[in-house]
Amino acid sequence: MQRRHEERRHLMESGVNPYPCTFDVTAYAADVLATFREEEQLPVSVAGRIMTIRKMGKASFFHIQDATGRIQIYLKKDEVGEKAYSTFKLLDIGDIVGVKGYSFRTKTGEISVHAQAFELLSKSLRPIPVAKEKEVDGQKVVYDAFSDKELRYRQRYVDLIVNPEVRQTFIRRSAIVAFIRQFFTSKGWLEVETPILQPIYGGAAARPFTTHHNALDMQLYLRIANELYLKRLIVGGFDGVFEFAKDFRNEGIDRFHNPEFTQVELYVAYKDYNWMMEQVEELLYRTALAVNGCDTVSFLGSEISLKPPFRRLTIADSIREYCGVDIDGKNEQELRSTAKDLGLELDPKIGSGKIIDEIFGEFVEPRLIQPTFITDYPTEMSPLAKEHRSKPGLVERFELIAGGKELCNSFSELNDPVIQRERLEAQAKLRLRGDDEAMIVDEDFLRALEYGMPPCAGLGIGIDRMVMVLCGQESIRDVIFFPHLKPE
């Protein structure tokens, strides 16, 4: 670094601006390769970061990397002149340069740019970790890859420079979000924005982050979900609304959980959860085709097919199938002993719905690799979902499980304000008993429902997890640019 500071000063003293304002780029690296013709010398002007250098006295080769990839540059002293060539000798891997020249093919066959002039565009003061590559039997072998996970997350910018597959993952993430947005918009649903700072948090069972508004001198929460606000908009007369929402949950961090994560929530009036399952099937299938070009993905060592229809299974049937026990019609006592027979240690405080969830989470969910809709959850686990039209004690709810993890959650929304009040008050009681994840009674939300909300289907998709599955990434940190880490 010391040396590079000196070089920077050196360049400035010799009249070279190490940080000029613009450079006229006419082609990306990929364009040069794509438009190359053996018989023609096409003039090009490319720019990018120097990634390799091979200096040979009075001529040099180097690769620059731009947004589309790498292109080799050939630089000859005769061609660019003495002064420019000695400037070039002061450049390092990591510097950003612009090159004007023409495309040609080298003796060893690589399409390259024969430089006629070049310009330093930005001097790099820190050495980047250079990984070298070699082709062995057609396989690319990478030497000394920048692989320390902590450093890669802390200095994602370096990770992106050096590890091209990281860049690809995030490009795909963007494509997934763009596709979902276009899919929803094309159906006539409205993209909206609702508060992130909320005086009362709700819509999920989770602990929030708390903050303080100085001028109002009041406590505010970072949202854990946007569900209750979107439903207010359905009350307000929008037929379909969705929001890509950063949500915040003050909980543990592991490879499936980041304290801030992205969900898209969608609410559509006059529809139910059965209809929503079809939407999810279509969405996942078409997203996979659009982004990956095929309807299967490889995730955690399994091939997952996203071709509809997905399997549908009630939670009771799934437990019957994977545990061989029947939970239908069982009371809390019986469920508890069933769980015990299966070898589950249970907190004596939890109720029957939670016991079922525990059994499911322990024995069923991890084994659901192919996309599967799990339906008809116990009412007490789902205070915002509508009672099942024919199965007492259950609600019209589904989760989509794939790769052993929940990807989506959806229900026919509860729109009876009286029952909704009862459910929230029951939550409030749980809260008083010490369940700090139980929901809070949101009087304004209840007031909205009292004006009348049409029948409505709601959906939440965990974008991070969906990206993980579609990109075959095993950690949520690999699909979030800047995952949360403790300070250095």
Added chain:
RNA sequence: GAGAAUAUAGCUCAGUCGGUAGAGCAACUGCCUUUUAAGCAGUGGGUCGAAGGUUCGAGUCCUUCUAUUCUCACCA
């Protein structure tokens, strides 16, 4: 919250039984006008995560701490 593993040069890693720090790449100086893990010759580079302790002597043994990774717990 619990356990395990990891932490040594810019990067990737060695470092034996406790004896005073190593390699490859990167960097620096030469030479080299079609190279591609360029090559050849030479040079420099370290608070061994932090703080204590044991010892004549600690990268190595002990204690505490910090960070990361993995597993478990928690978590719609």
